[in-house]
Amino acid sequence: MTQQHPYGALTPDTVINAVESLGLYSDFRQYPLNSYENRVYQVGIEDSTPLIVKFYRPGRWTPAQIQEEHDVLAMLDQQGIAVAAPMTFDGKTLFEYNNFHFSVTQKLTGMPLEAGDLDQLYAIGELVGHLHHQTQTWTTPKRPLIEPKVRTLTASKLVENCPFLPKTLVARYRQLAQQLIEKMTITEQRCPTNRPRFIHGDCHRSNLLNCEGTLTLLDFDDCRMGLAIQDLWLHVSEADTKQQQLSELIEGYENYHPFDTRELDLIDVFMAERHIAYTAWIAERWQDPAFPAIFPHFKGEDFWLQHLNDLDDILKQWGQWR
Incomplete structure (x- = not known):
């Protein structure tokens, strides 16, 4: 800090x-x-x-x-x-x-993508599948796989020590983090997957641009070795239709590359990791003047209550991606 x-x-x-x-x-x-x-x-x-x-x-x-x-x-x-x-x-x-x-x-010019658009989700799946097919034999020795549980453990300790986390919420946060890490451990042991492969690493909607009908991938700053599902699940935007959205993504993906459906069970793992790591990232970068300006609510109790509720929701909905 x-x-x-x-x-x-x-x-x-x-x-x-x-x-x-x-x-x-x-x-x-x-x-x-x-x-x-x-x-x-x-x-x-x-x-x-x-x-x-x-x-x-x-x-x-x-x-x-x-x-x-x-x-x-x-x-x-x-x-x-x-x-x-x-x-x-x-x-x-x-x-x-x-x-x-x-x-x-x-400079690229184009239109941002719309959340939940099924046709665009299919096209995103095709693009990610094409990317993964072309890179299936690649490795990135200087950017190896980071186990999500390892990253979550480190991030959760940073969040726990953040001075903006209200002291009255520390015990609840610690308990939720421990429960999620236990869930991650069990899920990873139960879900053997294919070997790690090259991934974009931060493949959300804002890192895609529709350039006159051509979907273009932006910002490979987080590219590394990982699992295919990590480049897909972030495009699921509506909990009520998550299976339908995933179906479109995977159908498009498999036009280029086979998808290991066992990885679906790991979405909860990556979701928990991302929520905790994102909060730790803001805390870690707080001395950068851009961060207090962008995240002024980070110092307020409402932010932390919402963060804890989000973690609680992940726990309650664990294992419902199929």
């Missing part, structure tokens, strides 16, 4: 100078885009289309880990999968300026 803000030196001049260090000429227009973990800007280029410039959060990934992501994107682009791949300058895609690592991509 006391970490120094990593973007304090990322001034508007630094953004422009970083872009121009690549031999580009900016028209000095820059517009910040929604990105909490990294900093992303649309930067105007003289007599040309604006470009998207991404500054990676210092200390999160090593240069080798970022380069592994770039290499994956280059291969996907070559294989005809619609992704936002970084541009190459003098044979490189990753650059450094004033101790910030950054990359540049072309």
